[in-house]
Amino acid sequence: MEWFRKAKQGLAAQEKRNIPEGLWTKCDSCGEIIYTKKIETLLWVCPNCNYHFRISSRKYVALLLDGGRLDEKDNELLSGDPLKFRDSKKYLDRLEQARQKADSYEGVIAGIGEMGGIPISFAIMDFSFIGGSMGSVVGEKIARAIERAINGPMPLVIVSCSGGARMQEGILSLMQMAKTSALLAELAKKNQPYISILTNPTTAGVMASYASLGDVIIAEPKALLGFAGPRVIQQTIGQDLPEGFQSSEFFLEKGFLDKIVDRKDLRDTTIKLLAYLGGKPA
Amino acid sequence: MDFERPIQELEKKISDMRDFSVGKSIELSGEIASLEQKLERLRTEIYSGLTRWQRVQLSRHPKRPHTLDYIKLIATDFIELHGDRGFADDKAMVGGLATIDGQQVMIVGQQKGRDTKQKLMRNFGMAHPEGYRKARRLFQLASRFHLPIVVLIDTPGAFPGIGAEERGQAEAIALNIQVMFTLKVPIVVVIIGEGASGGALGIGIGDRVLMMEYSWYSVISPEGCAAILWRDAAKAPEAAEALKPTADDLLALGIVDKIIPEPIGGAHNDPVQAAKIVKEEILNTLAELRPKPVDLLLDERLAKYRRMGEYHVL
Ligand SMILES: [Zn+2]
Numbered sequence: 001m002e003w004f005r006k007a008k009q010g011l012a013a014q015e016k017r018n019i020p021e022g023l024w025t026k027c028d029s030c031g032e033i034i035y036t037k038k039i040e041t042l043l044w045v046c047p048n049c050n051y052h053f054r055i056s057s058r059k060y061v062a063l064l065l066d067g068g069r070l071d072e073k074d075n076e077l078l079s080g081d082p083l084k085f086r087d088s089k090k091y092l093d094r095l096e097q098a099r100q101k102a103d104s105y106e107g108v109i110a111g112i113g114e115m116g117g118i119p120i121s122f123a124i125m126d127f128s129f130i131g132g133s134m135g136s137v138v139g140e141k142i143a144r145a146i147e148r149a150i151n152g153p154m155p156l157v158i159v160s161c162s163g164g165a166r167m168q169e170g171i172l173s174l175m176q177m178a179k180t181s182a183l184l185a186e187l188a189k190k191n192q193p194y195i196s197i198l199t200n201p202t203t204a205g206v207m208a209s210y211a212s213l214g215d216v217i218i219a220e221p222k223a224l225l226g227f228a229g230p231r232v233i234q235q236t237i238g239q240d241l242p243e244g245f246q247s248s249e250f251f252l253e254k255g256f257l258d259k260i261v262d263r264k265d266l267r268d269t270t271i272k273l274l275a276y277l278g279g280k281p282a
Numbered sequence: 283m284d285f286e287r288p289i290q291e292l293e294k295k296i297s298d299m300r301d302f303s304v305g306k307s308i309e310l311s312g313e314i315a316s317l318e319q320k321l322e323r324l325r326t327e328i329y330s331g332l333t334r335w336q337r338v339q340l341s342r343h344p345k346r347p348h349t350l351d352y353i354k355l356i357a358t359d360f361i362e363l364h365g366d367r368g369f370a371d372d373k374a375m376v377g378g379l380a381t382i383d384g385q386q387v388m389i390v391g392q393q394k395g396r397d398t399k400q401k402l403m404r405n406f407g408m409a410h411p412e413g414y415r416k417a418r419r420l421f422q423l424a425s426r427f428h429l430p431i432v433v434l435i436d437t438p439g440a441f442p443g444i445g446a447e448e449r450g451q452a453e454a455i456a457l458n459i460q461v462m463f464t465l466k467v468p469i470v471v472v473i474i475g476e477g478a479s480g481g482a483l484g485i486g487i488g489d490r491v492l493m494m495e496y497s498w499y500s501v502i503s504p505e506g507c508a509a510i511l512w513r514d515a516a517k518a519p520e521a522a523e524a525l526k527p528t529a530d531d532l533l534a535l536g537i538v539d540k541i542i543p544e545p546i547g548g549a550h551n552d553p554v555q556a557a558k559i560v561k562e563e564i565l566n567t568l569a570e571l572r573p574k575p576v577d578l579l580l581d582e583r584l585a586k587y588r589r590m591g592e593y594h595v596l
Contacts, residue, residue: 076596082535083526087511136591143588165479165501167511170525171537174483174501175590181459182487182587203452205501208480212456227451227480228442232506236442246447256450 027051029222043263052220052263054200056103057126060159064267065113070122072111074144077137079106083170091168094130102129107138107162110145115157116271117281121149124159125206132162134206135169139176142210146183149192155279156187156194157270160211163229164204177209184213193277195270198248198257200224216273218259219248220266225257283343285328285336289547292321325546335519337528338504340496341475342438345550347557348407349376349391349434352474355557356564357382357389363420365412369449372413374405374441375485377420379429383565388424390417390485391434394475408441409481411454417485418458425465430568433471433485438503440481455484462487463584468571470564472542473497473529474549489583490567491537493529494560495544499537500527537590 025036029051039046043063044053062068078095085091099105103126110123123145125132134142142158149156165173187194196214198207200223208227211217219225226246234241244250251257261269296317303310332340340346353360353376362378364371377390392409395401409417424431440451462469462485471488477499493499502510504522509515532538542563549556571579 077593078596080592080594082592083524085524087521087524137593140591140593167502167507167525169501169592170527171500171532171535172591174479175537175587177456177480177483178459178487178587179590181456182463182584185460185463186584205480207452208455208484209459210456212450212453213460226447227440227455228447233442233444233447237444241444245444250447254448254450256453 028053045263050221050262052200052222054127054161056128057109057124057159057161058103060124060199061109061113061122063263064157064159064270065115065122066117070109070111070113072109073148074110074141075105077106077140079135079137079169081168082136082172083168085168085170087168094168098129102126104129106141107132107134107166108141110141112148112154114282115267115274115279118155118271118274118279119152119282120155120157120274120279121145121152122157125161127161130166132160132206133164133166133173134162134176135166135173136176138166139173139179142176142180143183146180146187146210149194150183150187150190153190153192155192155274155277157197157274158194158210158214159197159199160202160206161199162202162204162206162211164206174205177205180210181213184210188215191278193274193279195273197266197270198223198225203227203229212256215277216258217256218261218266218269218273219251219257220263221248221260223248225251283336283339285332286547289321289324289328292317292324296321329547333519333523334498334526334528334531335504335522337496338476338498338518338522340548341498343548343550344396346475347549347553348396349393349436349474351553352434352557352560353380353389355554356561358384360389363423364416366415366419368415369412370410372405372410372416373403374407374409374437375413375416377417380432382432382561385565385568386429387432387568388420388429389432389434390420391474392437392481392485394436405441407437407476408439409437409484410441410443410446411449411451414440414451414454414458414484418454418461421458421462421465425467428467430468430470430572431465432564433469433488435471435473435477435482435486435499436475436497437478437481438476439478439506440484455480458484459487463580463587466576466580468568468574468579469583470567470571472560472564473499473538474560476503477527478503487583487587489571489579489586490539492540492542492563492567493532493538494542494549494556495529496548497529498522498527499532500525 030049032048198219357380394407395404504518508517508521545552
């Protein structure tokens with residue numbers, strides 16, 4: 001397979017960890033070369049090592065919700081630039097670029113759908129939009145999703161995928177952790193279940209707020225989960241991190257996850273959980 | 283601090299002149315007085331023109347008062363309570379029952395060390411999950427026994443380490459944030475030094491949030507931000523400007539309620555006076571919050587944070 005590796009090297013840099021296009025796909029985890037058509041039928045899961053490729057938020061909508069239907073809400077909310085932030089690029093330019101190439105208008109897609117006939121308030125984070133980072137709009141859309149669950153009342157399902165809070169909005173992004181967690185305390189009073197689904201990666205500000213506050217928390221296999229990023233930890237403690245550190249499996253072992261669920265079973269498992277926890281078909 | 287050097291030089295000059303004049307017949311008091319006036323002007327000039335990065339540095343001044351220093355100066359009685367009842371007693375997070383001007387309260391805050399040994403013992407003010415769980419236990423104790431809560435924030439962040447992840451740093455912080463919205467007593471938060479990210483917010487939900495003049499509070503430290511966005515931690519001064527983390531910035535952004543002024547040059551120049559001002563602000567704020575019925579207090583607390591964020595509608 002030497003010829004293949006050489007041919008792919010040029011492309012690898014651009015494609016990063018997103019879904020590769022082309023006839024053949026190389027597994028990020030085990031290196032296995034897989035026929036792309038085949039891996040597509042497997043929901044982008046490696047048949048050799050069960051590595052779950054990152055898929056778009058739209059694919060999750062199709063995979064999880066009845067008929068793949070989501071009545072989307074709050075797409076009219078757009079980020080401002082409260083700090084007039086600029087690093088190598090202006091934040092406003094970064095936003096504009098993200099809007100053009102990402103799946104969503106702003107880091108999260110939210111609305112109302114059904115799972116197994118049970119109406120739910122649903123939100124899924126969009127990693128393709130500045131790493132799924134949480135700024136004011138992501139926080140507001142999650143907050144409104146929680147409020148829809150409170151007012152329904154109906155169950156809440158959030159699929160998280162985020163590197164954390166959005167630095168470019170400074171303190172305002174930090175406060176989204178407070179806003180979302182506060183509303184989840186209100187939802188808890190309504191006895192409506194909140195199922196938190198964690199995908200690769202869910203870390204930092206999102207993990208330290210709503211992602212960790214599910215009544216039931218499930219994760220896809222081998223996702224990177226945690227508070228601090230592995231590089232920061234490595235630099236702080238000055239030693240190598242143990243094998244499998246901060247994976248879904250590690251989190252399950254340490255007691256911070258209810259269950260690891262393969263992508264193909266994600267929909268059925270969530271529907272079952274909702275049914276046990278009082279979700280009622282429409 | 284570099285920017286304090288002209289002040290230190292002038293101070294030395296004045297004190298040298300004093301020493302020199304002692305026991306001699308030379309009359310220098312006129313000159314000393316004029317130098318002292320000059321010193322006063324220099325101080326005002328330097329401290330009113332600080333950059334954001336210089337203010338961040340002041341928040342970390344080696345002599346700046348820490349949580350236990352303030353507790354000692356503002357409380358007539360303090361019974362420290364230890365442990366999270368599950369794993370350990372985290373010495374980076376302190377708390378206990380205190381009496382301030384005759385009022386019984388619960389005080390909780392991160393604690394930094396002064397010398398090397400203390401710094402290690404306090405883990406530089408970076409708490410582990412057990413620290414956040416200890417804080418939560420004390421918050422809930424206060425809520426049950428009707429003790430208002432005073433939080434003093436001073437942390438470079440929640441600790442990023444193997445044990446911290448194993449014991450659920452993210453869960454500990456998330457749950458603290460959520461639980462703080464259910465506490466049935468007034469909460470006054472004062473950021474006394476560094477307010478770094480989730481490590482600060484994990485004990486930082488308050489009915490009123492006050493910031494000392496030379497403290498900072500943001501989503502990430504300037505160094506952390508520089509390392510990620512500029513790929514160079516040395517760009518921290520630029521990152522500090524961009525993050526807008528100072529007390530003035532946060533007041534303008536509507537995130538904090540009030541700035542607590544510090545003695546000229548910062549709290550470390552006169553810790554007793556600094557503590558006196560902090561104490562008065564805490565007492566005034568408690569007096570304002572105490573009469574509120576619990577339901578109103580909780581509704582307003584939720585509403586305060588529900589509003590936070592800036593966006594526009596297409
Ligand atoms: Zn594989």
